[in-house]
Amino acid sequence: MANWVRLCAAADVPALGEAKEVDVQGVAVCLANAQGALAAVDNVCPHRAGPLAEGWIEEGKIVCPWHAWGFDLKTGECKEEHSRVKVYPLRDDGADLLIDLS
């Protein structure tokens, strides 16, 4: 069952090509703005727990700042390393950006 909660104000989303960490209900989320499309993935890199939101966006991926694993912002996949992060659905309700934490 969906669990939609407020992630941040719509006005507080990261600028184009940037990412930021948002903590919501005990979950650290990496909110990224890749080419105008917002995406939310787990902020903790599955390699050695690097902070993905402190990395950079490249070709639709968020790249971990510690050892440069790149995770597709649509699927969460890192094909090269056979790894993945969780991708969360997002919804814009006008004033706020909502995330489904289920």
Ligand code: FES
């Ligand atoms: S901790 Fe992210 S690539 Fe190593």
